[in-house]
Amino acid sequence: MPSDTDVGRRAPRRDATANREALLAAAADALGEASDAPLERITNAAGLTRRAFYGHFANRDELVLAVIDVGAAKLNAIAAATDHPHAPTAIALLGxxxxxxxxxxxxxxGMVVREPYAAHAAEALSPVRERLRALVERGIxxxxxxxxxxxxxxxxLTESAAIxxxxxxxxxxxDETSxxxxxxxxxxxxxxLSWQQSADLVDSSPELADAGSDRA
Incomplete structure (x- = not known):
């Protein structure tokens, strides 16, 4: 059974982890709406003070880079897990x-085209782009x-169409489904694909019809 001392040592670490996650989540929401969202808006949304913020990140730029990495990891994992023997279906499923x-x-x-984060975001997302290119090459x-x-x-161009x-x-x-x-x-x-071929594929493919059912 842990002693009171052990519990006391672990609690701050748990709080620190929760605070960092709150900052990352608040920053993702705020930056998704406005890439120039001020730090004060982010800390307020996280329910933390500026002092608490500086216990986790040296500055706003460091927070933004961390948010980019978290988001890119999510998208990269999705891309890596997405495939289908028919390349157009795989491309649509990835989208x-x-x-x-x-x-x-x-x-x-927003970050891929915004300095000073563009290069970092582009590099972080390279696995998604490599996956898409591989699917395109296979389809050709x-x-x-x-x-x-x-x-x-x-x-x-396919990426740009989705954006x-x-x-x-x-x-x-x-709405989300549309x-x-x-x-x-x-x-x-x-x-x-023609507009009719595209519609027929989306409507006839079980994988595409169910694409929204396994949301993370």
Whole structure:
């Protein structure tokens, strides 16, 4: 049985972990809405003082980098676990599963183009991009993805199509289910499928129909 001394030593460590997680969660929410969210807004949302904040991070930039790493790890894990023998289905499935991590996607989409975090965010997300490019290359090789655009360029265009849907949903308030479907249609169209082929694939594939049922 732990002594009172042992309990006393462990409690602050638990509190420190909880405080750090609260800061990361508050920062992810705030930065997802506005990439220039001030530190005061983040600490207030976490229910902590600036003094408590500096017990975990040297400055705001260090916090932002930590948030980027947490979000990227989530998206990288999703990408690594997503596959299907049919490349277009795999591409659409990746889009749908990333959509279900929309909070991380929104945050990182803003950071990839924002200095001084762009290089760090791009590097942190490289596994997602490598996965998408591999799927595109496989689709070109098997004849299911358009071959007239270089794989690296097509992968970037596919990523941009998904981000455009996110921007549209943010601007217009499209509901979650419609947004997920729109992401799949957009990436499939970019990959070279016609609008009818894209719709038929999304509607006929059990994996795509169930893409939103295993949200993390």
């Amino acid at each position: 749908a599963r990333l959509w279900d991590a929309v909070e991380h996607v929104r945050l990182l989409a 090789a098997e004849g299911t993805v358009r071959p007239d655009i270089r794989p690296d360029v097509l992968a970037r 455009s849907v996110l921007d549209e949903v943010t601007a217009t308030g499209i 947004g997920r479907r729109l992401v799949m249609l957009a990436v499939l169209a970019t990959a070279g």
